[in-house]
Amino acid sequence: MTQPLRLTQSTELLDLTLIATPSSDNSNSQEIQLAVEGQFRPQVFSLGEGQVKYGLTGGILQFHLQEAYFSSFSEEIKNYLPVIKFPSADHPTWKFALGAGADILETTLDGVPLGTITTNSPNWSLEATYTVGESDILITEIDGLWRHDLRPNKQAVLNRKIVLFLLESQCQSPLISFEMNEKTQGGVLFPVEPIQADPKELLATLEAIKNASSNNFLELCQIANLNPQLDFAGANLRGTTLRGLDLNRAHWSRVNLRGADLTDADLSESNLQGAKLSGADLSGAYLSNANLKEADFHRASLALANLSGAKLQGANLEETNLSQTNLNDCQF
Structure with missing residues (x-):
């Protein structure tokens, strides 16, 4: 050459x-x-x-x-x-x-x-x-x-x-x-050509989601044929209501959960690295052994939440409510 x-x-x-x-x-x-x-x-x-x-x-x-x-x-x-x-x-x-x-x-x-x-x-x-x-x-x-x-x-x-x-x-x-x-x-x-995917099935699924009588996140995922644990990395879940849901071991890195309601939700052993959780309510949430590196908890509530064993290196906890939060064995 x-x-x-x-x-x-x-x-x-x-x-x-x-x-x-x-x-x-x-x-x-x-x-x-x-x-x-x-x-x-x-x-x-x-x-x-x-x-x-x-x-x-x-x-x-x-x-x-x-x-x-x-x-x-x-x-x-x-x-x-x-x-x-x-x-x-x-x-x-x-x-x-x-x-x-x-x-x-x-x-x-x-x-x-x-x-x-x-x-x-x-x-x-x-x-x-x-x-x-x-x-x-x-x-x-x-x-x-x-x-x-x-x-x-x-x-x-x-x-x-x-x-x-x-x-x-x-x-x-x-x-x-x-x-x-x-x-x-x-x-x-090597030629790169967009796949000619038919949007008809997608549009039908979108209509089913819009017209669903339920607002439950897991039920909507079922209608959409989405895996709630695996299909939402980097997703925009701003302002959603996920109260009390079982989402343990979710792969939700870089997810936007700003202002979301996650009270009593189970996110134990989940990957939430780089997640945006500012203003979110995680009161009573279960986050044991979760990856919370570089997550943004600015003005979020972690009152009564269980973060035992969680990885919190680089996380932003400015003005976070940590009242009675279990931080045993956390990595800071």
Whole structure:
């Protein structure tokens, strides 16, 4: 490899360009400077008689290398994207995530260095993917699909059903592959085409949720065919009523529960890392052995709650009501 190699892959939400530039070339080894360009942009999706505005809040940039390795990493990308997991030589993976309830990513990357790749072989390859999960999509606005005075529990389940549909149909992962050998150098772009998912079934489910006589969160999840423990990571559950529900071992990282009613709810052994719980009522809630790292409890009530064994590193407990709260064996 003697000249810079540049490959671009695009999806609805993201343009991603990798630039591999050789910095030295000798008989023993070669160093390649790897940089990234890209643009994160919001999208509008037409659904029935309405439309959904949405964007990304994070994702995972991951590399797989053959006959090569990252010998160093640059931290400059932290100035452009919210990095919550930094890579290592054994695991060259960046994880990005805005805080719960925050806005979407609308960022442009212009030749941001990622690090240096070293290879001792003329035959090496690199594969890069940017993967989006259900906690990385945020709906910013919904028009024409339901009345805005619909109760928060129904809005939360409706919103989540649409997010999972968008994840399946609109958010495929871009894949870029560099392949080098003694005679050729080049790259492979794998086509990324949105899946043509039929929205008719989704619209029928949305109608069933809107017209349901129940406002119980678990019953609405059953109508929507959603798993309450597994399908709400990063979800918007602001102002919902979850009083007394059994939600133990829920995977609800980065969920927005601002102002929610969680009195006497069982969230023991749940993952609520990075959750936004400001103003929420968790009086009497059971949070034993829960992961509450970096959760925001500003002005929340944890009166009479059981947090024994919970992980609270980095949590915000400013103005939190901790009256008679069980904090035995908590990790701060």
